[in-house]
Amino acid sequence: xxxxxxxxxxxxxxxxxxxxxxxxxxxxxxxxxxxxxxxxxxxxxxxxxxxxxxxxxxxxxxxxxxxxxxxxxxxxxxxxxxxxxxxxxxxxxxxxxxxxxxxxxxxxxxxxxxxxxxxxxxxxxxxxxxxxxxxxxxxxxxxxxxxxxxxxxxxxxxx
Amino acid sequence: xxxxxxxxxxxxxxxxxxxxxxxxxxxxxxxxxxxxxxxxxxxxxxxxxxxxxxxxxxxxxxxxxxxxxxxxxxxxxxxxxxxxxxxxxxxxxxxxxxxxxxxxxxxxxxxxxxxxxxxxxxxxxxxxxxxxxxxxxxxxxxxxxxxxxxxxxxxxxxxxxxxxxxxxxxxxxxxxxxxxxxxxxxxxxxxxxxxxxxxxxxxxxxxxxxxxxxxxxxxxxxxxxxxxxxxxxxxxxxxxxxxxxxxxxxxxxxxxxxxxxxxxxxxxxxxxxxxxx
Numbered sequence: 129x130x131x132x133x134x135x136x137x138x139x140x141x142x143x144x145x146x147x148x149x150x151x152x153x154x155x156x157x158x159x160x161x162x163x164x165x166x167x168x169x170x171x172x173x174x175x176x177x178x179x180x181x182x183x184x185x186x187x188x189x190x191x192x193x194x195x196x197x198x199x200x201x202x203x204x205x206x207x208x209x210x211x212x213x214x215x216x217x218x219x220x221x222x223x224x225x226x227x228x229x230x231x232x233x234x235x236x237x238x239x240x241x242x243x244x245x246x247x248x249x250x251x252x253x254x255x256x257x258x259x260x261x262x263x264x265x266x267x268x269x270x271x272x273x274x275x276x277x278x279x280x281x282x283x284x285x286x287x
Numbered sequence: 288x289x290x291x292x293x294x295x296x297x298x299x300x301x302x303x304x305x306x307x308x309x310x311x312x313x314x315x316x317x318x319x320x321x322x323x324x325x326x327x328x329x330x331x332x333x334x335x336x337x338x339x340x341x342x343x344x345x346x347x348x349x350x351x352x353x354x355x356x357x358x359x360x361x362x363x364x365x366x367x368x369x370x371x372x373x374x375x376x377x378x379x380x381x382x383x384x385x386x387x388x389x390x391x392x393x394x395x396x397x398x399x400x401x402x403x404x405x406x407x408x409x410x411x412x413x414x415x416x417x418x419x420x421x422x423x424x425x426x427x428x429x430x431x432x433x434x435x436x437x438x439x440x441x442x443x444x445x446x447x448x449x450x451x452x453x454x455x456x457x458x459x460x461x462x463x464x465x466x467x468x469x470x471x472x473x474x475x476x477x478x479x480x481x482x483x484x485x486x487x488x489x490x491x492x493x494x495x496x497x498x499x500x501x502x503x504x505x506x507x508x509x510x511x512x513x514x515x516x517x518x519x520x521x522x523x524x525x526x527x528x529x530x531x532x533x534x535x536x537x538x539x540x541x542x543x544x545x546x547x548x549x550x551x552x553x554x555x556x557x558x559x560x561x562x563x564x
Contacts, residue, residue, distance in 0.1 A: 202472045
């Protein structure tokens with residue numbers, strides 16, 4: 129097992145993969161550092177990578193005319209950044225900037241897709257993980273839509 | 288027996304507002320000093336019935352540290368009585384009945400990890416438990432506070448987070464919405480749970496916030512391996528008498544002014560699933 133395979137094994141996304149699968153994934157992964165303030169991508173750009181965040185924090189944001197940028201969500205250690213390449217348009221729906229210095233494994237979406245096409249068992253495992261991430265994000269977004277803290281009848285300081 | 292304990296908890300005791308701090312645009316923390324003999328000492332998680340004379344009475348949890356004659360309450364202005372209490376200025380007299388209900392004390396797990404998860408102003412009823420835990424270094428292996436709010440401007444006790452961290456607490460804060468000037472996390476509070484690296488069999492979890500938030504958080508914790516019996520939530524219904532006589536706060540077999548607000552999730556979970564309750 130290579131050094132990067134061993135490091136990748138500790139990431140939540142790769143947890144449970146067999147050693148051979150980890151090695152194949154590690155072969156297309158690059159370990160990167162993202163200094164605070166570095167923009168990884170802008171809304172509308174071509175989506176061609178996925179990052180497995182190891183440390184730090186990345187903010188997904190969106191420019192809203194008259195309101196500066198709004199942060200949609202922040203992602204941290206153990207999270208995956210970049211799912212838009214899974215859709216045919218392959219355009220980023222949001223921008224991404226390092227809120228604090230981050231480190232991550234960067235994987236080319238083309239290489240990742242090729243890996244999945246050539247190894248369906250690995251593709252199945254990775255697809256399950258990406259689908260799980262998408263479900264988690266969808267559920268979190270639904271909860272936020274409820275705007276729970278705005279409810280004056282909440283079971284809270286005023287019981 | 289002290290005179291305070293002998294106080295008839297159906298009669299309000301006069302307290303005078305000694306300080307008033309605006310936490311957010313609609314939330315105020317007031318500190319009350321007894322104008323007469325004080326009421327009995329409260330335990331973290333319990334509530335008082337606060338009476339704004341001429342307006343009305345509402346249940347409000349204590350948000351200040353236990354073991355002091357003064358009472359601290361953090362109140363959100365959502366109706367006539369709460370608006371009146373929020374507007375109370377130093378020197379003004381209000382009525383206090385209590386303390387009522389169960390406390391977070393049942394969740395005490397010396398040597399283990401204490402996890403507090405707050406949503407919005409739900410941090411207020413948890414604050415006495417947090418302050419009490421921080422005042423007992425070494426009692427817990429870890430003290431973890433995870434708090435969510437609607438926006439950075441709606442975080443309560445924000446000036447204290449640094450002090451809590453310095454005292455040994457691990458503090459995770461997230462908001463539902465923010466602009467680029469916010470340097471912290473954005474997302475639902477349950478997303479902080481994975482980052483906390485909990486030891487599920489050594490953790491006692493106290494949750495307070497909107498009921499839906501508490502259900503979702505408790506489910507996330509059980510999914511992370513915490514037994515339901517290790518989770519406590521703070522429930523609200525229409526508390527009025529505080530003495531389990533009027534029945535307005537009934538939740539199935541529970542009268543929450545007596546059997547709550549703090550209820551073990553193993554008991555609460557099946558009740559929360561009944562829409563009619």
